[in-house]
Amino acid sequence: GAGVSQTPSNKVTEKGKYVELRCDPISGHTALYWYRQSLGQGPEFLIYFQGTGAADDSGLPNDRFFAVRPEGSVSTLKIQRTERGDSAVYLCASSPTSGGQNTGELFFGEGSRLTVL
Amino acid sequence: DQQVKQNSPSLSVQEGRISILNCDYTNSMFDYFLWYKKYPAEGPTFLISISSIKDKNEDGRFTVFLNKSAKHLSLHIVPSQPGDSAVYFCAVQETSGSRLTFGEGTQLTVNP
Numbered sequence: 732g733a734g735v736s737q738t739p740s741n742k743v744t745e746k747g748k749y750v751e752l753r754c755d756p757i758s759g760h761t762a763l764y765w766y767r768q769s770l771g772q773g774p775e776f777l778i779y780f781q782g783t784g785a786a787d788d789s790g791l792p793n794d795r796f797f798a799v800r801p802e803g804s805v806s807t808l809k810i811q812r813t814e815r816g817d818s819a820v821y822l823c824a825s826s827p828t829s830g831g832q833n834t835g836e837l838f839f840g841e842g843s844r845l846t847v848l
Numbered sequence: 849d850q851q852v853k854q855n856s857p858s859l860s861v862q863e864g865r866i867s868i869l870n871c872d873y874t875n876s877m878f879d880y881f882l883w884y885k886k887y888p889a890e891g892p893t894f895l896i897s898i899s900s901i902k903d904k905n906e907d908g909r910f911t912v913f914l915n916k917s918a919k920h921l922s923l924h925i926v927p928s929q930p931g932d933s934a935v936y937f938c939a940v941q942e943t944s945g946s947r948l949t950f951g952e953g954t955q956l957t958v959n960p
Contacts, residue, residue: 734892748922762946764947764948766950771857771952771953772952772953773852773854773937773939773950773952773953774892774937774948774950775950776947776948776949778908779946779947781946786946787946787947790947815944822891822892824891826946835880835882835897835939835941835946835948836882836894836897837894837948838891838894839891839893840891841889841890842891
């Protein structure tokens with residue numbers, strides 16, 4: 732497809748379980764971002780990849796959250812020992828450039844809605 | 849600390865009138881300022897941006913104004929159309945990196 736693809740679109744899990752969320756960015760986009768959006772709030776930055784490496788992971792809330800992008804394309808956000816407070820929409824975005832040349836135009840996917848019971 | 853603030857959670861205007869959405873920020877080092885629009889069950893989509901070296905940028909019905917001394921950003925939509933009804937987020941980009949910091953959003957409703 733032409734846009735950013737995220738799977739699953741919905742995930743319901745129980746407290747304490749492990750969850751993986753996948754993002755397939757627009758082909759050729761080198762920069763990839765994960766954001767989290769809670770109800771009534773704006774997207775909150777989690778982590779940003781330039782190629783395969785995490786250029787900025789300062790938004791990850793704690794060590795239960797981890798993300799990888801092993802081949803510089805698809806990324807997986809991993810959440811261990813999920814808590815009810817992790818419930819949110821997890822948004823992935825990609826961009827063709829990064830760093831000093833990035834004017835901030837990101838292309839977002841539709842998000843993965845995570846519900847932790 | 850909230851670096852980007854949209855103080856109005858909602859705004860309702862009549863079709864054909866002007867919509868003005870406001871945003872305040874705290875850090876004078878931000879380099880780019882952007883507006884995103886979000887429909888239900890969709891991801892945010894980029895609308896318009898402005899560099900810190902400018903004070904106005906126009907694209908069709910959408911104009912963004914930047915007042916650096918007041919650390920204030922606004923989006924004007926004129927004329928407003930029912931299809932503009934969505935949540936609008938302002939976002940800022942820090943000079944030193946590529947992350948965007950978003951405001952809380954304003955729900956715009958344009959009534960026919």
